Amino acid sequence: MFWPGQTGTRAFKEDTGVEPTYRIAAQKVDIGTADEAKALVPDPADAKDLVPAVAYVKYTHLRGATVREYPRVGDYAEVYADGRRGAKVAGEAGRPKGCADPDGIKDWRNGQSYLLCTTFLIPARAREVDVLWTEVGGQPFTWAF
Numbered sequence: 001m002f003w004p005g006q007t008g009t010r011a012f013k014e015d016t017g018v019e020p021t022y023r024i025a026a027q028k029v030d031i032g033t034a035d036e037a038k039a040l041v042p043d044p045a046d047a048k049d050l051v052p053a054v055a056y057v058k059y060t061h062l063r064g065a066t067v068r069e070y071p072r073v074g075d076y077a078e079v080y081a082d083g084r085r086g087a088k089v090a091g092e093a094g095r096p097k098g099c100a101d102p103d104g105i106k107d108w109r110n111g112q113s114y115l116l117c118t119t120f121l122i123p124a125r126a127r128e129v130d131v132l133w134t135e136v137g138g139q140p141f142t143w144a145f
Contacts, residue, residue, distance in 0.1 A: 008141035020064030026131035026143035060113040067108040074116030086120030
């Protein structure tokens, strides 16, 4: 279990076949309002009793081959509330200002960092919020907020 900003390091096989090593650190989770949740879904009724939780995760390419395009390392961050995975918000609506668009990242080299953000809808009354990152079949990194 990590605290906000603490890092974990892991090699990750990107869809393009390269396998760089990343340093990963969940920086913060911003919890929004019920009105903001309603604006994120096509039918506001689907957001009843939910609020948005935005996970801000910093990824640093430590070593390995350059990621030429479309890094997927950020796709594996999730927000859990009281032990249950939140519902991921897709598209531009789920990416706040200041966060990189992974589809716009080209030629990610050693030493470069990006802040990638993902929005989830969680219960409005959640007591514990965690960010988990893991690749398929791997052991998760977990940050408590």
